[in-house]
Amino acid sequence: MTRVTDLPPVLEQEFLASGAGRWTTAVRRSLPAVLLFLGALAAWELGVTAFRVESFLLPKPSVIAVTFAREFPVVFAAGLFTLREAAGGFLLGSLLGVLIALATARWTVVSEGLLPFAVAVN
Numbered sequence: 001m002t003r004v005t006d007l008p009p010v011l012e013q014e015f016l017a018s019g020a021g022r023w024t025t026a027v028r029r030s031l032p033a034v035l036l037f038l039g040a041l042a043a044w045e046l047g048v049t050a051f052r053v054e055s056f057l058l059p060k061p062s063v064i065a066v067t068f069a070r071e072f073p074v075v076f077a078a079g080l081f082t083l084r085e086a087a088g089g090f091l092l093g094s095l096l097g098v099l100i101a102l103a104t105a106r107w108t109v110v111s112e113g114l115l116p117f118a119v120a121v122n
Contacts, residue, residue, distance in 0.1 A: 045061055045062060
């Protein structure tokens with residue numbers, strides 16, 4: 001049977017556009033990464049248990065998951081606060097950058113005055 005990777009690009013796109021072909025290709029491509037991730041989690045859990053590592057040094061993944069689920073409202077609220085702060089900083093920085101770019105494009109004195117700072121920052 002012909003594999004998808006053996007097909008010419010035009011036929012490969014048509015085959016991948018079908019539902020079954022797209023699903024199997026996605027599973028086949030992501031399965032090794034998922035298995036590696038799950039294996040790493042299992043090795044972490046077993047390693048911490050086998051070597052009796054103190055939980056304050058390296059907690060088990062299962063403990064992290066349970067604590068995250070239990071403290072989700074607190075984590076979610078803190079995440080929203082952080083998102084607002086990051087978005088505000090991004091907007092303020094973008095606005096200042098555009099204003100400085102417009103000023104340096106319009107006035108030569110501003111451009112020559114800010115050039116040393118631009119060189120120092122980069």
